[in-house]
Amino acid sequence: NINEAEFKAIIKAAEDWPRADTGNTDFGYGTAGFRMRADLLDYVVFTVGLVASLRSRKCGGNAIGIMITASHNPADDNGVKIVDPMGEMLVSEWEPYATAMANARTPDKLRNCFIQIIQNAQVHDHNARKVIFARDTRPSGARLVRALKAALEATNTEYVDYGILTTPQLHYLVKATNTEKMDKPYGEVSEEGYYKKMGKAFNEAIKRATKPPSSPVTVDCANGVGAPKMKKLLEYLPKDILKINVVNDKIESAKDLNFQCGADYVKTSQRVPKDFDGKPYDRWCSLDGDADRIIYYFVEDGSVFRLLDGDRIATLAASFIGDLVRKSGLEDAITIAIVQTAYANGASTKYVEQTLKLKVEFTNTGVKHLHHVAAMKDIGVYFEANGHGTILFSERAQKAMRKHQPQSPAQMEALETLRALTDLINQTVGDALSDFLLVETILAHKEWTVREWLSTYTDLPNKLAKVLVSDRSAYKSVEGTAERRLLTPKPVQPRIDAIVSKYRDGRCFVRASGTEDAVRVYGEAGEVYDTEDLVGKVCEFIGGLGGGGGGGMSD
Ligand code: G16
Structure with missing residues (x-):
């Protein structure tokens, strides 16, 4: 009826x-x-x-x-x-x-x-x-x-x-609205409430760091919504702790949005945004067009570009949170797991499993998939390599943190920082502003520059390209492979396998984008020139296919 x-x-x-x-x-x-x-x-x-x-x-x-x-x-x-x-x-x-x-x-x-x-x-x-x-x-x-x-x-x-608003701010407001009358409201139901919560938690989380961050940080806002919102957030942060420069903030000029700047450009093209004027080892980061992704980078002497992407944020955060859990005496009560996609650099997965000794699970691309798996863990750290992710603290873990009686001042300090992180980290979705404050907090605690952060492991050379196709729906992945293998078009996967087999430590997969009319090609190999060659050959093959396969190529 x-x-x-x-x-x-x-x-x-x-x-x-x-x-x-x-x-x-x-x-x-x-x-x-x-x-x-x-x-x-x-x-x-x-x-x-x-x-x-x-x-x-x-x-x-x-x-x-x-x-x-x-x-x-x-x-x-x-x-x-x-x-x-x-x-x-x-x-x-x-x-x-x-x-x-x-x-x-x-x-x-x-x-x-x-x-x-x-x-x-x-x-x-x-x-x-x-x-x-x-x-x-x-x-x-x-x-x-x-x-x-x-x-x-x-x-x-x-x-x-x-x-x-930024996308994560809207997610925040949805949760805040629906928990307003509950015992533990998520936060004040206003944009201002978001900044207040974040500012307070940042203060709490960073105050036990022995030294403030050693140098200023520059934020490229992709000429998008992240620019005015980052500037507002700054009003709620302590002035003396962190010097933040905001660049690429031309929101009135639509053509500049994401144009040769922003997280996707920097990650995909593996180069600094246009108008970059950083000196060697200056710390830079880029947001994307709706401020739900962030990646860091710097140049070494001789302008060598170094990327600190979502894999690096995940490993940095997991190691820091793991230390806090141990130092607060909660290691028997709380476990940590990491969720990645097939785009995660093979070296990052190895580092998580062998050095951090944490479990890794893989899902299809799309934060909606990663979030779901991370939500089943005590503490679930999920980041896509492109910088989209967050950390989820389960109700069980939060309860353990609330109830725990620290046995020493050191345990107490670690526990207080851990509790502050549960407020600092956006629990609804990947949030570039929140992730930014998290990274800055951790670097301050560890007294690390970008150089130490990069030195934790060495990325395998990798390349992400896209091929414009007339019908991306023709590309379907085999279920359960985290999109590492293609089911259709039928002849494609065997050909990719044949190409990959020629390269030492080669890995390559092709999947249809869910946001653009294109298929993405990701490859890794032992050497840079092998990676270029491998991805180039696969792109050439896909570009040369007719019907659902054919199309132009772009990086
Ligand atoms: C969206 C999704 C991300 C995904 C990205 C690219 O990001 O939220 O999870 O990684 O698209 O997806 P695809 O490779 O399917 O095009 P954003 O920041 O564009 O909303």
Whole structure:
């Protein structure tokens, strides 16, 4: 018994946001929601509003989040993703609903989809519903917000428009909103509350370091939303402890967003951002377009570029947290595990297993996959090599930390720092601002410069490339291989195997991107020239395939 009045309102509102004509091509809820050219997105965003309204009704009226961003993609793209009540990514069972709605090409089909969701997911369609949303700095965001509001108004959904935020700030606000009346609220329900929580935790976490960080740090904000938000965060940080320079903050110039700067550019091209003016061993880091990823780097004498990517952040954090757990006397109560993807450098995995003596698990690309596995651990450290990740402290671990009676001042100090980290680290999703403060805290405690950090292990030479293809959906990975092996197109995997077998310590895999119309090619080998050769050969092979395979190549 669908609410006919509601449905009439939906159909009427949808008239203003018609679906782009994509022929037979469907939209899909991918690695990070829907992502495409912004001019194709109006109807998709409208239908995401409908899905979020239903999801909120399903979740007992808890607020659902919607973030409008295309993160690392060029400025002309945009995207939209749904955030579940505790700040996690939309539960995977609902992704097909979002996909079906976005591909409903007629009012009748939209109606059927809506009814089917209500029935299949057992939604009580009269329940309370609430959505909160934000967008990044892309010019198309304002129009897409109008499409979203039209859907929320048609479905009589209460909403809060938070304007421009980073993606992790929106995740924070979703969790804060839904825990506001609980015993342990996640934080104040405001953007300011986010900075306050972070500033306080940073103060707590860093105050027991023997010395403040030895040198200033420069943050490249990719000319995106991270720039104004990092500047605001600075107002909440102690002035005397850390000198932070913010660069690439031109948010009013859309064409500069992610252009030759930002975390994705630096990681993929393995070079400094344009206008880099660091001296040897100066500490630099880059955020991506919605500030959920961060990577560090520096140059050595002679301008040799050195990258400290997500693998390095994971290993740095895991070793520091492992030490704190031991020093506070909790090593028998709490275990730590690391979650990586196939992009993790083989040397980092070896270091985690053999030096840190921690367990590593692998998942498909996409923080939604890593998060899920990390959430099952006492302390789950997850980072993609591209700098996207966080650390999850389970309820069990937090309880052990709360109850533990330290036996010495040294145990007490370690425990207090550990507790501060649970507030400093964003527990909902990878967060570049939070990860930045975490890294700075750890380097200060360890009294390390980037040089010591880099010296923990030596990366295998590696290269990430992409090949533009006409139909990336032709590339399907074998399940359970963390996307290391391709199932289709059939002839591709044996050919990759044959190429890889020619290189010492060679490893290479190909997978379809979930955010761009491309397949990604990642390779490692014992020597730099072998790596270049290996990845080049695989790209050449993929680029030369016809139909679903063919296309141009770009780094
Ligand atoms: C998104 C996801 C990441 C993923 C990246 C690239 O990041 O959130 O987990 O690693 O896309 O994914 P793919 O290789 O499938 O294109 P972001 O920062 O762009 O939102």
